[in-house]
Amino acid sequence: MNIVLLAIIIITCVISYIGFQQPEFFQKYKFEVGSIQRRKEYIRLLSAGFLHGDFIHLILNMYVLFAFGPFVIQVFGVVSFLIIYLGSILLGNLFCLYHYRNVPFYSAIGASGGVSGLIFAAVILDPVNIQLGILFLPLRIPGYIFGALYFGYSVYMMLNPRMNDNIGHAAHLGGAFFGLVYGVAMYPELVMQNALYVGIMALPLLYLAYEIFIKKRIG
Known part of the structure; x- marks a missing residue:
């Protein structure tokens, strides 16, 4: 395993564990709209990506990071891997900040933004041949199907929020x-070759766009 990828996994696990044990630490560094808007605590936009709600949440994110990370590093390089991972955490939380700008008590944690960025950057380059296993099941599926299921779940949870979920869908x-x-900018020719599979994976995002921008207007 690449040392940079291993370092991120270890750092995330350590910080998450501290958050499990110290509620005040967790509260100080989680993503929270009101704290960022009123007190300008912008560190939360990044630090929230290293906190998790429980061990299952942490294991799931680290599993996907472990699965996609090596491929992204091999294709894009270590520097681009860091740009994608950290940039995706920041942009993901900025999107949360915008979407929930009128909900000051909204909070969330997790590396999901960074992991999602790696998934898309990896899968759009080779959506069929990247085979991923589902946790604890002897089943491997093409990356674009895994991505579609992953984002389908994310869209569903975002549109059907639960109390005390704390996960930044x-x-x-x-x-x-x-x-x-980032993937399109670096390898546009590969993306065009895999346009069909990218489209299938993006179906949940298209549904989200319909729910947010079209259905509300019609209603």
């Missing part, structure tokens, strides 16, 4: 956008 989408744009 909107950050999945902002992060995905960053990774997608």
